[in-house]
Every structure is written in structure tokens, then in C-alpha cells.
Amino acid sequence: MTITKSRTLTYNGEEVYARTHKDVVDGLLNATATSDGLMSAADKRKLDGLNQQSGTQNLSVATSTTNGLMSAADKQKLDRLNTDSVDYRAVSGGSGSSVSGSSGSQILNRNIDVWPNATQRVTLNKPVSDCKTGIVLVWRLDTSDNLYHYQHIPKYHVATHSAAHIAEAIPTMANEICIKQVIVLNTSVVGVSENNNASYKTNKIRLCEILEY
Template sequence: MTSIRTLTVNNEEVYARTHIQGVDGLANSTENKDGLMSKEDKQKLNRLQEFDISKLNEATKISPGLMSMEDKQKLDSIDKHNQIINRNVNVYPNKTQIVNLNKNLTSCLNGIILVWRLDDIDDLYHYQYVPKYHNNHPNTYITEVIPYRNQSNKLDYCIKLVRVSNTQVVGAASNQLAPSNHIRLHEILEY
């Protein structure tokens, strides 16, 4: 909160006259004399104006820059997780449509999320979590039952079967048959 200041000359209260060009009695500040701002603020402002911006470097894990090394490490640890591993996959997938993971399942923080999407309209997303320890069972099918409204506006179910290994997602032949062929694998997220 700011406080009101009283202008005094020889311990008598005076009122400043103002004009479009300035205020009578208030001069420009210098580094040695108060004016429209304090001399300390004028010194700070001059130092900021003289600062060479090219000295600012991007922080790394081993050297500070615009932030400390520690903050950069924290930011990197947050940023490297929960990202899209495979974008615009758009397969059902059947047993011949193999999706190669852009990041190994065991390298993910917790696992992956398979994002299933309805073919007819783009407003139905279904998220299937696969933990990274599932890599111990790469030949085992995992199943997902996805409810959706068919063209008759009746509730229907799509059953998806996939095998997830450390590097791939492989579907089953039944994924391309009705009603399972109404929903496709849209993308894969790290979790």
C-alpha cells in the first residue's frame, strides 16, 4: 500500500503546481539525487537498462541460466512424462496391423494408455490403461469392452483384443469384424 507524502519547504507544507510538461519542484532523478523517483530506484533502473541480455543462457542440468540447475532438473522430470508416444495411429488393429511403440513400455513411468476412438463421430474417446509390468506377459491378450450408440441409437458394445509387448501393440483378427470395427486405436499416451 502506498502512503501519502506531504511536500514541505523549510518545514512548511507546500502544494506542487502541475503542468502537462511536469510537476514544479520535482526534477528528474539521478543516481545521486532524488527526483520523480528515489536515487536508489534510479540506480536500479540504470543497472537494468545497462544489463546485457545476451548473458542470459538457457538453464541445463549442469549449469544455471534463466533458472537454477535444480529447477531445470525438476522441470525436466515433470515434462518428460505423460506424453504422446504414438500419434494418429488410426488402426483397428487386426493381427496384421502392428503398431511399433516409439518408446518401450518398460521405459515409461507407469505404463501406457491406449486411446480408442469411434469411427462415426469424433466425440467418443475411451482410455485403456496398460501397466508397464504387463511386459512380463507379452503373449497374453488384454481385452477392452467399449460401449457406444450404434446407428439405430441403441447401446452396443465393441470388444477389442490386443497383445502388448515392450515394443509393440498387436491386435486380433476379430478386431476388424462388426461390431468391433467401429472403434479404432487413435493414439498411445505415456502414463
């Protein structure tokens, strides 16, 4: 048997249990946009408008230009994670990637081979501000492919001290070092005349590559 209507049980004219079905509780009707019911008419209008707010499908999947279950701006950030992030295997040369491919993706400028002196300016193939943390200057011996030295230049320095000289002590052989100086701008690296001086031993070391880091 199916009960289709709620009924009230009374005793001596008194109701003896609560009426719980919405059909028999005063005021518990389905709300409309203009009439109160199980919720207010104002709340019903808000609910009706959730999926069409600002002309967008807020309860549908977001795109990079249309709001949805997240904002379009957040969707753009999420999409960039797939293109701006570097898989750890691509950096480390681990399983599933080649070392040569990962190295190529990090090199901004290769085969530079300058001291650099005051007239030698290296134009970066990518601004420092667009790099992940900054750049790395790769130094090595002038006469042989040996004694590599990696010097990190953070983005912070370029943003706040781009006019200042950066000094780095670099070994040329056992118990001998030279001091290299450079000025790193957002789009270029410039040297100084002292970087090619036999008395200072700086002519023994060249800048060979610049990496993104």
C-alpha cells in the same frame, strides 16, 4: 591483563583446583599423524584423510563423476529428477504451461487409426519399460471424433504377461459395446482378426493414439 600461562594453586603441597588448560594437563597436546595428543595419532590420520579419501574431495560439492558431500551415484539420481520429472502444470495445463505442449509430451504415437487387426502392428516410439507407469491406448468411434475410451496398460503386464491377449469392453453407442483385444509388447502393439468384425461391432472402434502414462 591477559593470562598466557595456566598456574597451579596449592595449599600445603596439595593442588586445590583442577588444571583445565590443555597446556598444563599431562598428555593434552595437539595430536600429529605420528604422536598421540588431544586425539590418538590413528584418529588424526583418519581426520587428515577425510578430504582426500580415494583421491576425491569428500568435503567438497559432488559432481556426477566425483564423490563429495554425497556420492557421484546419488548426484546422478538427483540430476535426473530435474529431467525425468514432469511439472504438475505441464501435465494439467495449469498456470505457466500450454495444454498443447503438455499433450504433445505425453503422446507416443498419434494418428494411428487402425483396428488393429492381426496384420496391423504399431511400433511404439518409446519402450513401455521406459515409460513412467505404462501406456494408455486411446480408442474412439471409427466414423467420428467421439466416444473416446482410455485403456491403461501397466509396465507390470508387459514385463510378466506380454504374450497374453488384453481384452477391453468399449461402448459404441447407447446399450451397445464391443470387445477389443490386443497383445502389448515392450516396443509394439498387435491386434487380432476379431478387431475388425461387423458381427462383433468391433469395426465401429479404432485405435487412434497411444499415450505415455
